[in-house]
Amino acid sequence: MPADLKKNSKLGKVDLLIIAISILGMVIMAYLTYLKFTSGKSSFCDFGEGVSCSAVNQSVYSTFFGIPVAILGFLYFAAVSGIIFNGVAGAYPLILLMTVASLVFSLYLSYAEVFLLKTVCVLCETSKVLMVLIGGLAFWKTRSVKVKIMTNWLVGAILVGVLGIGLSYFTQKGFTPTKNYDDFARCLTEKGWTEYGTFWCPNCGRQKLMFGDSFQYLEYVECDPRGDNPQTDRCLIRDIEKTPTWIRESEDNSTELERQIGVQSLEKLSELSGCPLPE
Template sequence: MSRRRSIPWIYRWSRPIIGVIAVAGAILTAYLTITKLMGGEVSCGVEAAKTGATGCKSVLDSPYATVFGLPLSLLGFLAYISMVTFSLGPLFVKLDNNKRLRKQFEDWTWLLLLAGGTSMAIFSGYLMYILATKLQTLCYYCISSAIFSLFLMGFTIIGREWEETGQIFFIPIIVAMITLVGTLGVYAGVNGPTADSRTPIPVPNTQPQPPNGWNITTTSGGAEIALAKHLTAIGAKEYGTFWCPHCFEQKQLFGKEAFKEIDYIECSPNGKNSDPQACVTAGIKSYPTWEIKGQVFRGTQLPKKLAEVSGYEGSMDFKYTMPVH
């Protein structure tokens, strides 16, 4: 009488484990997507707000956080939902009457899990590289998602007994190459210089100190000063905080001489000449935010854009553009 072979626990529980991890990732990316689309701010914790740690927001507002005009978190949400479907689908779809079809269904979903997990892990790895070398800041949401992706790939590989060992080497290698080439193609425009770049803006690599934050290091040209005076003359306002990297970028675009002419409202209680209540009254949800002729413009704005929306008719010979990463 032959003894029935014992099935390792990881083989029995791998699909539920993968499903739980994917659900956690879907919840995280859904939160980021909804917050982004609603124009709100992600929560980085009470301590982060006190110390001015802006990694979460600065990363999620960076050019790397948008792909084909869509929030990257939305694509991440769709990827996690796909992993949920592939992992838990065979547990709920009853094919007991057709064992051959059920086995095919399980085999195909495992292959999709392997391809999906590998692609997500490689893409997340590239984003971690960008986080460390280009953005040089911390983003706990990004790191969490990268860990989820790594675990998804790991549990997919060890979660079953593969009949053909070559599958767990051949498929990941092919998927990794395709993912890496596609990722580099998508972000080619972000990593390269902008079409109209002239002088890159210095990017801070130190922590901002209250009440002033980073010192403006650029000098203004005549066009920047004229534009700043024009904006103030028509009642335009800029809302920001001393700890906001994008606010600093905006200051650098104008230069220290021109920025003195801007009607700037400090929203952080720890900032110089702050007026948090004015920011609350104006409904400011992100920094910087411009209020020009009754219109609201969120995020760092190029001088050319501010000139167009404000009706400025002076010199357009602006010195600086967005930072080149």
């Protein structure tokens, strides 16, 4: 029997299960990577404003020092399958530590989804479930071969994950507002400015982040029928081709007075509307 077949024949059922889970994870991450580099397109897992793979995967929180998190996830799953397939010494405790560090880091991403973006990526969360399964199987195999898991190893893995969270936070904190823009947003609405967008549009997400919680005071029109309170007819009447599109309308919304396409800085919106920014 060839040497490579002998090596493969040593793989147990748990090993094959870990490899299968890893391959599924690689497929998910490959799709999310594709989605990251094809901005402006909707995903099959965009179910509404609160559940959108596109909105999350194309947001500022989906990169780590410019590297898409999906690519890092792909490398994790590829490493796990490679370690098992090649019978690397100490494979199970190594995979367990890798998984602990990755899961700790992923907590920040889940936090960003729920509390900052206010939408959930189903595929992103599915990948974390796969990681939990891999970590659980690795832990079970580690115990079954009677390898002692050193506490300092686990603490080190947790600290690596925490370090990743800290680095992500400091590189992305500039995208979250530090001032209250309630009055500014209300003023824009009073002056007749309306933002037309879609819930999955990455640039719409960036525009929304600029306002933070004050976004609720803007006049916003959802153009995707799957979004919350869609007004597709209004978007068709205004011939919206790209999002976000800012339009200044007459008081009864019957006449378009001015149009700006794309993400607008708060300074530009202030200049266009005459609404003062907070000091």
